[in-house]
Amino acid sequence: MKIYGVALLCGCFLAGKFLGLLLGDLLGIPGDIGGVGFAMFLLMALSLMMRKKGWLSEASESGIAFWSAMYIPIIVAMAACLNVHAAFGGGWIAVLAGAGATAAGFFLVPLLSRIGREGDDLKDE
Amino acid sequence: MMDWLDPLIEKNGLILAFLVVGLIMAAAYGVSRYVTRGRIPGAALAIIFGLALAFLGGEKGIADHPLFAGMAVLGGSMFRDFAVVATAMGADLETIKKAGKAGVTALFAGVLVAFATGALAAFAMGYTDPAAITTIGAGACTYIVGPVTGSALGVSSEVIAISVAAGVVKTLLATVATPLIAKKIRLDNPHAAMVFGGLIGTTSGVVAGLAATDSRLVPYGALTATFYTGLGCLLCPSVLFILVRALMG
Numbered sequence: 001m002k003i004y005g006v007a008l009l010c011g012c013f014l015a016g017k018f019l020g021l022l023l024g025d026l027l028g029i030p031g032d033i034g035g036v037g038f039a040m041f042l043l044m045a046l047s048l049m050m051r052k053k054g055w056l057s058e059a060s061e062s063g064i065a066f067w068s069a070m071y072i073p074i075i076v077a078m079a080a081c082l083n084v085h086a087a088f089g090g091g092w093i094a095v096l097a098g099a100g101a102t103a104a105g106f107f108l109v110p111l112l113s114r115i116g117r118e119g120d121d122l123k124d125e
Numbered sequence: 126m127m128d129w130l131d132p133l134i135e136k137n138g139l140i141l142a143f144l145v146v147g148l149i150m151a152a153a154y155g156v157s158r159y160v161t162r163g164r165i166p167g168a169a170l171a172i173i174f175g176l177a178l179a180f181l182g183g184e185k186g187i188a189d190h191p192l193f194a195g196m197a198v199l200g201g202s203m204f205r206d207f208a209v210v211a212t213a214m215g216a217d218l219e220t221i222k223k224a225g226k227a228g229v230t231a232l233f234a235g236v237l238v239a240f241a242t243g244a245l246a247a248f249a250m251g252y253t254d255p256a257a258i259t260t261i262g263a264g265a266c267t268y269i270v271g272p273v274t275g276s277a278l279g280v281s282s283e284v285i286a287i288s289v290a291a292g293v294v295k296t297l298l299a300t301v302a303t304p305l306i307a308k309k310i311r312l313d314n315p316h317a318a319m320v321f322g323g324l325i326g327t328t329s330g331v332v333a334g335l336a337a338t339d340s341r342l343v344p345y346g347a348l349t350a351t352f353y354t355g356l357g358c359l360l361c362p363s364v365l366f367i368l369v370r371a372l373m374g
Contacts, residue, residue: 013210024355030273033355036206036328037348040213047214064214071208072168072340073146075333077200079175079300080149080193081186082329083289087297090290093261096246097287098294101239101265102302105324108234109310112324113317115227 005056005063012043138195146199149174169304169337176297209332209347216344217315224319228349231323236357239265239326240365243291255370257284262369263361264288265295267327270357277362296330303334312338315345322346326353 016039020032027033047064050056087094134141153171157163161170179186188197198204243265247258256278264271264287271288303321307313312321322331322345331350335342 009207009211013207016210017206020351020355027355027359029355029358031269031355031358033358034352036209036351039206039210040216040344040348043210043213044216044218048218061214064211067208067211068214071205071212071332071343072171072336073143073150074199074204074208075329075336076149076171076175077142077146077196078205078329079172079186079200079333080178081182081188081197081200082176082179082296083184083186083293084176084179084297085183086286086290087293088290090287090294093246093250093252094264094287094290095294096250097243097261097265097291099298100242100246101291102295102298102325102330104238104242105235105321105326106302106306106310108231108238108324109312109317109321112227112231112234112320113311115230115320116223116225117227117316 001057002059002063002066005060005065006067008046008050008056008060009043009064009067012046013039015039016042134192138193139198140195142193142195142199145193145196149178166304166337168340172300172333172337176300205329205332209328209343212344212347215341216348220315221319221345221348224316224345227316228319228323231320232326232349232352232356235324235326235353236266236360238324239295240357240361243288244369246291253373254280255366255373256280258373259361259366259369260284260288261291262365263357264291266292266357266361267354268292268296269354270361273358274361274366278366292327295325296327296333299325299327299330300333300337303330304337307338312342315342318342318345319349322349323353326350326357328354 017035019038020035023033024031150171153174154167157165157167157170181187182189185197187193240262244258244262247261252258257280260275260280263274268289271292272285275285325331328350331346335346
């Protein structure tokens with residue numbers, strides 16, 4: 001049943017958020033640190049295990065697949081709710097700081113991508 | 126006379142939001158196919174249409190209008206994080222293990238480089254107070270790290286507003302510019318997507334930018350980006366503030 005997959009996703013999501021909040025609390029930071037990441041690891045590990053044991057039917061998986069396919073529409077709704085006026089209300093310092101940081105991040109992608117993938121590069125070419 | 130119409134929207138805001146987003150998606154995919162002949166992906170156009178709608182509203186974008194209040198629920202962090210976790214089903218655990226080291230390096234490099242860029246911008250524009258410089262540097266990480274750092278250091282609300290604005294500029298730029306620059310920075314594989322998530326760090330910007338580039342890369346970028354804000358909140362008000370204070374004498 002589809003609800004089994006959705007329930008598994010919800011369980012992983014809440015457990016991951018719990019771990020993220022716990023980590024934040026331990027470090028003295030208000031908020032959740034890596035909760036989504038923990039939840040993703042849990043879902044990957046549990047679904048791998050359940051598939052091996054034959055506990056995850058195709059119908060159950062389609063319950064998760066539905067939410068996975070909904071994320072672009074959700075991102076569109078998120079974009080429509082951003083405080084776009086704030087981006088222009090902060091003056092030139094904000095534009096300089098935000099744009100500079102983004103550009104610096106972009107430029108570092110090809111450099112840092114080299115770490116740990118020498119073998120793969122050869123395969124690609 | 127039409128009083129009975131208000132509760133229809135008020136009580137069913139989320140359902141209306143699904144309908145509105147569905148219409149935006151249909152319009153975006155239509156324009157992508159027939160006007161740009163597939164050159165601009167439909168997902169990228171849909172996100173740009175969403176941003177354009179946000180200009181009609183205020184702090185919460187289009188959701189500031191009572192009619193579209195449900196958009197804040199659909200586009201809020203609960204549904205966003207839930208859907209992003211669901212994409213993990215399509216991710217390959219072996220690839221993640223291989224890219225782990227690069228991802229962690231990218232996280233630290235991303236926070237440090239963004240902070241340094243933001244702090245330099247603040248310094249260049251005439252700020253000399255170490256707490257203000259640190260807060261603006263933190264805002265260049267994400268729009269959450271900025272205010273968290275600012276309130277820990279007790280800066281003015283004007284400086285906090287600048288730090289939030291810097292973070293929002295970063296999110297917008299990551300959303301719009303990622304699909305344009307993806308080929309040049311070789312952002313076309315899961316390994317690079319993990320590095321990208323760690324370097325840019327704004328979960329909204331990373332996920333939206335990757336969605337507009339190649340949706341298969343989303344789970345990998347989200348995985349590292351989710352740790353970025355926490356790392357920033359950890360480093361900025363502590364180690365990095367002490368460093369800025371030492372540098373400013």
